[in-house]
Amino acid sequence: MKAYALFEEQQQSRGIDLNTVRSRLKALQIETPSWGYGDSGTRFKVFQKVGVPRTPFEKLEDAAQVHKVTGACQSVAIHIPWDKVDDYSQLRSHAENLGLTIGAINPNLFQDEDYMLGSVTHADVAIRNKAIAHLKECVDIAKETKSTDFSLWFADGTNYPGQGSIRQRKHWMLEGLQEMYKILDPNMRMLIEYKCFEPAFYHTDIADWGMAYNLSLKLGEQAQVLVDTGHHLPGANVEHIVSYLIDEGRLGGFHFNSYKYADDDLVVGTMNPYELFLIFYQILDALDSQEQKLVDTVNNMLYMIDQSHNIESKIPAMIRSVMNVQTQYAKALLIDHQEVAEAQRKGDVLGAEDAVRKAFEFDVTPLLHSIREEIGVPVDPMKAYLNDQYGQSILARGKGGASW
Numbered sequence: 001m002k003a004y005a006l007f008e009e010q011q012q013s014r015g016i017d018l019n020t021v022r023s024r025l026k027a028l029q030i031e032t033p034s035w036g037y038g039d040s041g042t043r044f045k046v047f048q049k050v051g052v053p054r055t056p057f058e059k060l061e062d063a064a065q066v067h068k069v070t071g072a073c074q075s076v077a078i079h080i081p082w083d084k085v086d087d088y089s090q091l092r093s094h095a096e097n098l099g100l101t102i103g104a105i106n107p108n109l110f111q112d113e114d115y116m117l118g119s120v121t122h123a124d125v126a127i128r129n130k131a132i133a134h135l136k137e138c139v140d141i142a143k144e145t146k147s148t149d150f151s152l153w154f155a156d157g158t159n160y161p162g163q164g165s166i167r168q169r170k171h172w173m174l175e176g177l178q179e180m181y182k183i184l185d186p187n188m189r190m191l192i193e194y195k196c197f198e199p200a201f202y203h204t205d206i207a208d209w210g211m212a213y214n215l216s217l218k219l220g221e222q223a224q225v226l227v228d229t230g231h232h233l234p235g236a237n238v239e240h241i242v243s244y245l246i247d248e249g250r251l252g253g254f255h256f257n258s259y260k261y262a263d264d265d266l267v268v269g270t271m272n273p274y275e276l277f278l279i280f281y282q283i284l285d286a287l288d289s290q291e292q293k294l295v296d297t298v299n300n301m302l303y304m305i306d307q308s309h310n311i312e313s314k315i316p317a318m319i320r321s322v323m324n325v326q327t328q329y330a331k332a333l334l335i336d337h338q339e340v341a342e343a344q345r346k347g348d349v350l351g352a353e354d355a356v357r358k359a360f361e362f363d364v365t366p367l368l369h370s371i372r373e374e375i376g377v378p379v380d381p382m383k384a385y386l387n388d389q390y391g392q393s394i395l396a397r398g399k400g401g402a403s404w
C-alpha cells in the first residue's frame, strides 16, 4: 500500500487523473484464443505436452483459470473446425457455467486439402462455394454461441508469379465475403485480418491493412479491419496503421502476439513492449479526442490474443500475455496528452517525445496490484496460478491433447 501511496503522489503531482486511469484499467478485457491452450507451434514440429485439453470443453476450462486469476479474460475465441462440437449451445452453456462467454468465431479455411490453391479465391467454383458455405456455417454457429464477431483470416495466395490471376482473385475474395456479409445479423461484425506473407510466399490475397480496409469499405459498416500485431513486415509502423484506421472508424480489434522475424506468435510484449505501449497511446489519444465517432470505434474494439504456445506451458503463457498487455496499457494511461499537445503546438520535438516516453518509464506495478486488489483477484496472477492445484490436476489428461 505504501508503494501505491507513493505512486499516487507521483502521478497526482503530474496532474494525472487516477480515477480515469483506474476505471479504464479495470474495464480492459482481453479475449484469449482456444488454440493457445492446445498443442500448437511451428511448421517444423508441434510438441505434445502432458495435460493439454482434449476437447473444446476442456480448452474452456483452462481459459476459465486465466480469467479466475486475472479477472480480465471473460471471453474465448474459437476456431472452426478446431473447436467443432455437435452442439454449440452446449459449448455456450459450458462457457457460461464457467463464468465465460464465447467470443470471436474464426473460420478455418486453410487446413482442408481442397484449399491448397486457395479457398474463396480458388479458380474452381466448387471449392469457392465450399469455402463460402463454411463462412456461412460460422454465422450459424455464432447464433448458437451468442457470438457477434468473426475474425477472418485467409491463407489464400500464390507462391509463384503467374500461378493465379491477382485481379481475378481480388474479385473472388470480395464476392465470397459479400455472401457472408449478406446473412449477418445487424449486431454482427466481420473483422478482416491481413498478413504480409505465409503460407503463401509470393502474393497473399489480403496482404496488408489497405487491402483489408478497402474490402471493409466495399462490404459495409459491419466490416472492419483486424490488426494482428505479428502480420507486418519488419519495420512497419503498426501504431500509425492503428491510428489511421481508428480515424476512419474501421478498426475492429487486435490479435496480440509478438515476433522477432515474422509471424511466430510469441508471447505479446516479450519482444517489443514499446510498440505495444505506442499502440495504446494512439488508442487513448483517439479516446481523449472526445470525438464521438472515434470514441465509439475505440469502445467497440476487441483486444484478442492470438498465440501458439509450442515450448512454453500454455496456461502460464496466457497469464503472462494478459499481464504484459495490462502493463503496457497501464503505462500508456499515464501519458499526459495535454503535455504532448502543448509540445506539439510549440514545435518542441524533444519535449513531445519526452512527454510520451516518460510514461513508459514509470513502474506501474503498484497500480496493477491495487487494481487487482480492488477487483478481488490475486495481485500476482502468475504466482497464484502456479501455487494452485489446477496445473497438477490436468496432468491426468495425459499426452496427445487437442492440436491447434
Ligand code: LRH
Pocket (backbone or CB within 6 Å): 035, 106, 151, 153, 193, 195, 228, 255, 263, 306
Ligand atoms: C494467421 C492467424 C490467424 C489464424 C490464427 C491461428 O497467422 O493469425 O488469425 O486464424 O493465426
Ligand code: MN
Pocket (backbone or CB within 6 Å): 153, 193, 228, 255, 306
Ligand atoms: Mn491472427
Ligand code: MN
Pocket (backbone or CB within 6 Å): 228, 230, 231, 263, 306
Ligand atoms: Mn498469425
